[in-house]
Amino acid sequence: MGVAIRTAGEGDRERVVRLLDEAFQDDPVSGWVFPGDEYRRRTHHRLMAAFTDAVLADGWIDITEDGAACALWLSVPESGHNGEDAGAGDGPAQVREAVDPDNERVERIARLTEDIHPSGRAHAYLWMVGVAPGRQGEGLGTALIESVLDRCDRERLPAYLEASSARSRGLYERLGFEFTGRALDLPDGPRMWPMWREPRQGAR
Template structure:
């Protein structure tokens, strides 16, 4: 489908945070991090704001022009390559102190805020440079319209042109099915959160020009 997409900037911060908060309130992983619904409503926006700030500073946020969907991307360098720019961060939560700092800023008494960062960092592939789709959020009333696929596809087209792999963690079976249709495959073993849901690490090799 044709979706007008632009790169978000600081003026879009509140829009992106609200969009992610709405999109992930009922996500299995968000429900695991914040099991109590009232507590989740209070603290979840702060977590989405922290993620948004990281990607605004270090990566790229693609935003549907009508504000209905957004995708948060980070550029992860090859192992040993720390040349600067947005490739320096990978996932900021992969930094040794990142998960603890995130917990302190968002919900100090909630160890799961820190744990999710450490567990996803542990399964993140190392070695090859790749584009990391950290999060993609679609307004609940617009889900099922193909917005997510359109947002992701625009970056995957660039990955194909540049010969760049892509990586993500699917947090539910529905999103996993979408990513499989876009060419992602399970890499390694699924991550089973303690007493919680499963996440699927997924990798996509760039497609050759004849396949695009």
């Protein structure tokens, strides 16, 4: 397909935040964290900004050359830590304070996903992948993910993510991810599917 991909830098921050905000406005998990369309439109972008800053600092962001899609990745070391906030104090509480101090769900979602995150083995963590609403279905997200999975295969490195919808779970299964068997049912909210991918044999 020939999708041009590059690594985002600090100069891409606002573009990435805007893209993620637009891409996840209708996501079931975003709807749970920020219930109500008007409230979500006002506030959701702050959480996307916090995610973007965290990954620019500790991971990397791949973005298509036209800015229509991006993927946020972290390298999780071989340890008992999840990687998202290692060495940063109480990350979930800090994110809540920065994003929306009155919204307990901002902190809750971070703690719940931490609890289900596998530990022990080093892996690549796909925090999130976002595609502009008008460009979804073109294979941009798949191209972004496959570029990293190819490297994971060469380096014999597993990968991990949490699918936030049944539709995205199906996409990830086609890319070799498997449901870990322990779903995360958000309180009075949607289900998330933790998914793990072992490196494939015979990679290029």
